[in-house]
Amino acid sequence: MAQFAGTPVGDAMVYATQGGKGLRGFLVIESARLHGVEPESSVKAAAAIEALHAYSLIHDDLPSMDNDDLRRGRPTVHVKWDEATAVLAGDALQTLAFELLAQMDVDPAVSIDLVGSLARAAGAGGMVLGQAQDIAAETADSPLALDQIVALQQNKTGALIRWSAEAGARLARCDVAPMTRYADALGLAFQIAxxxxxxxxxxxxxxxxxxxxxxxxxxxxxGLLGLDGAKSRAEALVQDAEAALDPYGDAALVLKQAARFVISREY
Amino acid sequence: MAQFAGTPVGDAMVYATQGGKGLRGFLVIESARLHGVEPESSVKAAAAIEALHAYSLIHDDLPSMDNDDLRRGRPTVHVKWDEATAVLAGDALQTLAFELLAQMDVDPAVSIDLVGSLARAAGAGGMVLGQAQDIAAETADSPLALDQIVALQQNKTGALIRWSAEAGARLARCDVAPMTRYADALGLAFQIAxxxxxxxxxxxxxxxxxxxxxxxxxxxxxGLLGLDGAKSRAEALVQDAEAALDPYGDAALVLKQAARFVISREY
Incomplete structure (x- = not known):
């Protein structure tokens, strides 16, 4: 991003990556640690998912999309700068995510596995599909049923959370299945919260x-489950996320705490 | 893109990739052939660059950017659908470009080299930097000087053309220098045309x-060189592009013809 320094697009890219919880990057680094991969080897994958997430928020906040003027306690990018800057900063953050994965000091086969899986999670089979479903739902005649919301959210927000939790297993070339189960429960709990x-x-x-x-x-x-129903559903999902990590024993304690944090957070 | 079939975003993605000259995809396949790589091995890289180019056109045409309503003889995506669909279709086409590169049936080290170089060409060091410079120029007090326009265009349109021409050399793990010289002359001639x-x-x-x-x-x-001055500059650049390919002998005839086409085209 050196060439961007001091330009509005460069400033907006930095701004958009600040002030978040960093949940996705945290999941990458912790899942890597759980699979014996040191943070030095996973930090670029963590930065990549945070860049990709920041891109999605900038574009999601645009007037033609959700039209949000406030994010993480500050004006959204198109409010602080303008729409053109917001479109370009989002575009460049998506590009940066793939650039970071290509720069990783790991076996190229692992690196390309991370690129391919992130592209699937971010695009046609994941996040953008969920965003398209979300927009379609807004103009539909009747509100979505529970299973449709679950499917929509598993695409829109679940796919990137799943990629983050699986990344450590991919880096270590281990079976991703326990992390997939953990992430799918966590992602849904996150959205209910x-x-x-x-x-x-x-x-x-x-x-x-x-x-x-x-x-x-x-x-x-x-709206569909009631406040109490939603809370008990979220609790059950966190218990499932915790159970998914039982094969890892005590090493998974931090990730189990993360699942509990997700439903107790105030932001 | 199967999950997208029949949705507005999926339809817009297909629509946006149709009707162009296909120059960048052609350059990938021809430069691959020139380096002994069969089209079966380069076609996904060609599709990737066409997807990435289509994304850049959709976003460039948005009301907040160039505000164009006509492209390739048809309404632009935000006119035919709406702005939200245009933002998402562009986003998903960028993702698709990297997904296609990750799917290539080549050595992972080659695949990751293509991912990294495309990300650099499309992002902070290339296309989006050029777009940001273009927007900054529109609100600047004085118009750009010749060397500033050259620098801007080498980022905005030159970087993807350079990647396309270099891709064959990358696939064959050969020196990219002759293709870089060819592409930089071709890209500038293209923009002057x-x-x-x-x-x-x-x-x-x-x-x-x-x-x-x-x-x-x-x-x-x-505006800066006059009509005749611009034409002779474009002719000189095409001659330089042709000269860059002399080391390849007759095998480079098609790419030399492509350079000449670029300044004689009517569309």
Whole structure:
């Protein structure tokens, strides 16, 4: 990003990667550690997923998409700069994600496995498909049913969370199945917690506008399950995420705590 | 893209890849052939660069960017669908480019070299940097000087053309230097020809609005060199592109003809 330094697009790229929870990057580094891979070997994959996530937020916040003016307690990129800068900064952050994966000091076969799996998670079979489904749902005649929301969220937010948790197993060339189960439960719990925060959270702590989804008539987990139903579903999912890591024993303690954090967070 | 079939985003992705000259994909396949690599091994790299180019056109045409309503003789994606679909279809086409490179049936070290070099060409050190420079130039107090336009265009359009021409050498693990020289001359000739077409071309054949750049007060090669000066500069560049391929002898005839086509085309 050196050539970008001091340009609005470069500044916007840095700005958009700041202030988040860093959940996805954390999952990459912790899942790598769990599989015996040192952080020095996983940090670029962690940076890649955070760059990709930041790109998705910038574009998702655009006026033609969710039209959000507040993110992580600060103005969104198109508000602080302008729409053209937001489009380009998002585009360049996606590119940067793949550039970082190509720079990793690992076996090229591992590196290309990470590139291919991230592309599948981010594109036609994952995140963008979920975003397209989300937009289609907004203009549909009837709100989505529970299984449709689950499918939508597993694409829109679940796919990148899954990639993050699986990355360590891919780096160590181990079976990804336990991490996939962990991530799918975690990702859904995360989204249910988001819907709960949208209803009963503190906008200042959350750093973004709340009561937006329900107000827009969007189908949410809280709307479909009720507040108590959503909370017990999230709890059950966290227990499943924890159980998925049992084969790893005590080494998985930090990732189990992360799953619990996801439903207790206030932001 | 199977999951996208029949959705607006999927339809827009297909639509945006149709009707172009296919110059970049052609350069990949021909440069591969020149280095002894069969089309079966280069076709995914060719598809990748065409997907990446299509993404850049969709986003470049957005109202917040160049605000173009006509491309390749048809309505642009945000006109035919809407802005959200255009943002997502562009995003997914960029992702698809990297997915295709990861799927190539070649040595992973070659595949990751193609991923890394494409990311550098498309992002911070290439295309998006050029787009950001282009936007900055529009709001600058004075029009760009010749060397600034050359630098801008070598980023904005030159970087992907360079990657395309170099791809065959990368696939065969050969020195890329002759292809780099060929591509840099070709890319600049291409852009000068674009500026000439913008002034004296036929909008119907070109399939897009003309006289746009000069009308917007943008600095162009024709504005700086005059029509005759621009034509002789383009001719000199084509001769340089041809000379760069002399080491390859008669095998490079098709690529030499491509360079000549670039300045004689009417679209």
């Amino acid at each position: 988001d819907d709960i925060l949208d209803v009963e959270g503190d906008a200042e702590k959350a750093g973004k506008r709340l009561q937006k989804d329900a107000g827009a008539g969007k189908a949410t987990f809280v | 674009d500026d000439i077409l913008d002034v004296e071309g036929d909008a119907e054949k070109a399939g897009k609005r003309l006289q746009k750049d000069a009308g917007a007060g943008k600095a162009t090669f024709v």
